[in-house]
Amino acid sequence: DCPLNLTGSNFTLVASICSTNDDRGKCCRYINAVIAVSVAHYANATGNLGVTANLSETCLHSIPETLGLYGVPRNATAFCGFGTKIPVNYVCEGRTTVTQMLQSPKFSDVTVNCKLPLSEDTNCRKCVNASITYLRQLIGAEDNMTLSTCRDATFTAIASQVDGVSVVEIASCFFGVQGLSNFPVSVPSPASHTPEASPSPLVAASPNPLMLGTPLTKNHHHYRLTLIPGIGLAVTAVALMMLVVLVFLIRRKSRELEDSEKLDKTSSKAFPHSWPVRKFQEGPSSMFRKFSYKEIKKATGSFNTIIGRGGFGTVYKAEFSDGLVAAVKRMNKVSEQGDDDFCREIELLARLHHRHLVALRGFCIAKHERFLLYEYMANGSLKDHLHAPGRTPLSWRTRMQIAIDVANALVIYRIMLFFFAGVPPFLL
Numbered sequence: 001d002c003p004l005n006l007t008g009s010n011f012t013l014v015a016s017i018c019s020t021n022d023d024r025g026k027c028c029r030y031i032n033a034v035i036a037v038s039v040a041h042y043a044n045a046t047g048n049l050g051v052t053a054n055l056s057e058t059c060l061h062s063i064p065e066t067l068g069l070y071g072v073p074r075n076a077t078a079f080c081g082f083g084t085k086i087p088v089n090y091v092c093e094g095r096t097t098v099t100q101m102l103q104s105p106k107f108s109d110v111t112v113n114c115k116l117p118l119s120e121d122t123n124c125r126k127c128v129n130a131s132i133t134y135l136r137q138l139i140g141a142e143d144n145m146t147l148s149t150c151r152d153a154t155f156t157a158i159a160s161q162v163d164g165v166s167v168v169e170i171a172s173c174f175f176g177v178q179g180l181s182n183f184p185v186s187v188p189s190p191a192s193h194t195p196e197a198s199p200s201p202l203v204a205a206s207p208n209p210l211m212l213g214t215p216l217t218k219n220h221h222h223y224r225l226t227l228i229p230g231i232g233l234a235v236t237a238v239a240l241m242m243l244v245v246l247v248f249l250i251r252r253k254s255r256e257l258e259d260s261e262k263l264d265k266t267s268s269k270a271f272p273h274s275w276p277v278r279k280f281q282e283g284p285s286s287m288f289r290k291f292s293y294k295e296i297k298k299a300t301g302s303f304n305t306i307i308g309r310g311g312f313g314t315v316y317k318a319e320f321s322d323g324l325v326a327a328v329k330r331m332n333k334v335s336e337q338g339d340d341d342f343c344r345e346i347e348l349l350a351r352l353h354h355r356h357l358v359a360l361r362g363f364c365i366a367k368h369e370r371f372l373l374y375e376y377m378a379n380g381s382l383k384d385h386l387h388a389p390g391r392t393p394l395s396w397r398t399r400m401q402i403a404i405d406v407a408n409a410l411v412i413y414r415i416m417l418f419f420f421a422g423v424p425p426f427l428l
């Protein structure tokens, strides 16, 4: 018999998710999580990252049958790639046991960051991001299949160390699934770290970005530069002059844009479907465009290339057929932001051009979902460079330069906010 025990899984929920065609990715995530939980229990007893080769055939045959008996459609199991994309043993780069995973380089970072409880959103995010960083270091730019198998192996290695209820708690965080178990268990709210419709499990695919653009969002206004008197005065004078020139240039640009907007007034009523696309394609940044949901889905391998999670949603790496590589931010569904607000925000972001700000490449509004596409930063985030273990520390000179660059970028941002959103430009 197949030794993987699926008992305790909330099959009613999985069956209902998988019975509609609405969100197949979500269905696959649940199936993956159910299997991963059973593998974790098995690993707890045997120390292996899944069933041995001689039993795997039996499991591949019996699991879809069991799921089918509980109402999970056969075609869903097949569609999700049970047996291939969702295996019953997680051999990660030659590692077949929990011990080998635990002893792999930097696994301790995952252990440290994935401490229970993971029901707290921030804890869960820390755990997910640590796992992503670990996987990136472990396997680099391997194919998605290796990444997802190693992701499952990572989960199994952590989850095999804890009791049954905690396994589900870790799975809920790791796979972004809710209500996985029939037993009461405290699980993280999907609202902030996993968009409800996010169809893919956590898969890391690329290095973190050195993104100075991200601080534009909330919680990042903590910087305060204290300048030495004298130097401070000179810097302030130069900054003021630059400000005046900038204000002049922005006003002129803004007038030009307003004129072109007037021409577009009738079609702007059809907002958001036609307005931003035309306007931006004709505007100064011809690189900026509207993307279709289909394009994004294809470019992210059906949302299978998670590179991180932030306060506003999940970020995926996307490779488009025209060669464009972008970071796609899939906004959390809970956002109260209306279409008007969202479009005003992208209008503002699209106008921001600064060498220290990550450029916005486009957006997508589809199926009640919103996506922002940013220039892809392949060299890792600033946070990584400052805190990731094993990196050569940045020199203080570089750190100062970065702080100054960030401050400059923020000034530009505040000015833009003033001109386009009416927010007073109090400098930091």
Ligand SMILES: Nc1ncnc2c1ncn2[C@@H]1O[C@H](COP(=O)(O)OP(=O)(O)OP(=O)(O)O)[C@@H](O)[C@H]1O
Pocket: 208, 209, 211, 214, 215, 217, 218, 219, 307, 308, 309, 310, 311, 312, 313, 314, 315, 327, 329, 358, 374, 375, 376, 377, 378, 381
């Ligand atoms: N342009 C990008 N290029 C490459 N990776 C990115 C890019 N933007 C975000 N990421 C990855 O996604 C993660 C989450 O980014 P995101 O901007 O959503 O959140 P954050 O900056 O951590 O926090 P917050 O949501 O509060 O701004 C980052 O830590 C990074 O690893």
